Amino acid sequence: MRGLCVNYGHIEAIRDISFNVEEGTIATLIGANGAGKTTTLKTISGLRKVRAGAIIFDGKDITHMPPYERVLRGISQSPEGRGCFPGMSVRENLDMGAYTRKDRKTPAYQQDLDRVFDLFPRLKEREKQPAGSMSGGEQQMLAIGRALMAKPRLLLLDEPSMGLAPKLIAQIFTIITEINAQGTTVLLVEQNAAQALKRADTAHILETGEVVRSGTGAELAADGSVKAAYLGGDV
Template sequence: MLLEVEGLCVNYGHIEAIRDISFNVPEGSVTTLIGANGAGKTTTLKTLSGIRKVRAGSVKFDGKDITHAAPYDRVKLGISQSPEGRRCFVGMTVRENLDMGAFVRNDRKSKAYQEDIDRVLALFPRLAERINQSAGTMSGGEQQMLAIGRALMARPRLILLDEPSMGLAPKLIAQIFSIIKEINEQGTTVLLVEQNAAQALKAADDAHILETGEIVRSGKGSELAGDDSVKAAYLGGDI
């Protein structure tokens, strides 16, 4: 098991944001967390990245306890995140943003590094066209591509994707999910937080539903997508 989360509890001050959640992410899978705004999805990813402190419980990555590991060390171990809201460095070019994603690497003049740049540009041809353009001048969809590409530059074994479809047009959403599938097929395990539950469940091998900081349902993505109660609560009655 690549990622093991056991009894995780996280607070914001005196408020319990995450209460005793447990789930696993198998290596090679796409696993998704879905739920309404405020359910605790983003907090979970921030905690897995080391940005939020754990009050109780444990996080293991490839068998190693990383519950209290620093964010930098988690990236070095192979966990990388594309954050909610993209968070591109707007004053930097596309190429400079990609370089920032590789800050833990010391092989920037190597053939392997250029191969990783080429891989990202092959996944996102639009970025190749904008390689010397300032990120702040690009569209929301282009910035989302850049955020994912930047995360890939750390060569993660596990990529955390936080709301990759937020604010995008339907055509772009379909494109982003197609690329997520391709990233996974290339060997990167994916943990996806997504408010677009229909798309997320279609993409996921395993899925967990969060409500007010607790996991209330778990199962295969296809099973939850076909469940009438899930459809009614999260999919507008249809999928």
């Protein structure tokens, strides 16, 4: 991200944002509601137009590339609010995540499906169940699993712990760490700053559309001002 600026009409949502996500790492964006975190992810995935600046992925400028081409290049997103197809089964939702793939009848596709079921055994148990009939935590697992079926090199996660019980939050973050350990780069937007910073290699704080602090997850987690603003004091 190089000097990125994005507007909603005349309102500047993010301004002059610059940061890197290194391959093989977990990076996180934290900040208050309205800081521009979700807009940043939507812009990376191609759902918001760029007013100024550039997005570089694997050495190529993708700033004005259509969203579907970004998926083909290896960028996939689990959106805020999960966005599952409620009337479709778990398996059908996962297949939709692989919509751009041409290898659905190959062993490689089955291996990727098995990987999702290994990460989320609950999805295997509910493979034929309509997504809309599942709990919020199960739908979040499905949203992440669907994004993984696109075989992303960069996985964008928008508020994966929102609305979940503490036990499920811990489980989701453990799985995110495992996904990264298996070789997928992760850019995470998260209100639960403590969990995000605990797992992030790098972290960036957004305030009113601008990056105001950057560092390692450990550095920001130990910073007194960050603790006071985002972690509820000492943690």
